[in-house]
Amino acid sequence: MDTCLVCKSKLKEMRISRVQEYNGQWFLIENLPALVCRQCGEIYYTPETHDLVLELVRAGKQPIRTETLSVLDASAA
Template identity: 35%
Template sequence: MKKCYFCRGEIQEQSVDVIRKRKGQVFIMEDVPALVCQRCGERYYTAEVARTMDEKIAEGINKTKRVISVPILSFDVDYAAS
C-alpha cells in the first residue's frame, strides 16, 4: 500500500473536485481521479490526469459543463488579528 509523502498516512483512490484559477478565471473540475491521503488530505494526480486538467483549463469557457455564481470573500488582516 502506498503512503503519503508528507504524513505517511494511507492513500486511496478517489474522485475529487478540483478548483483551479487561470488568468483571473476560476474553473471547477468534477470527478477527477486522485490518490488522497486519508490522514492529511494531500492529493496526488498521475501525469496523465494532470495533463488532462491542464488541457481542459486551456480549452476554457468554450467547453464548460455549466456556469455557477460563487461569492468572493476578501481576507481582512486587521479582522484576523483581533
C-alpha cells in the same frame, strides 16, 4: 506513489473537485482522479491528471453548468 508524504498513511484513489485558474478565469473541475490521504486529507495528482487539468482549461469547451463563486478575504485574519 501509495503513501502520504506528510503523515505516511495510505493513499486512496478518489474523484474530487478542484478549482483552477487559467488566463485570469477560474474553473471548477469535477470528477478529477486524485490520490487522497485517508489520515490527513492531503491530495496528490499524477502527472497525467495534471496534464488533464491543463487540457480541460485550455480546450475552451462549453461548461456543463455555471456556478456563482463566493470570494473570501484572509488578509485581516
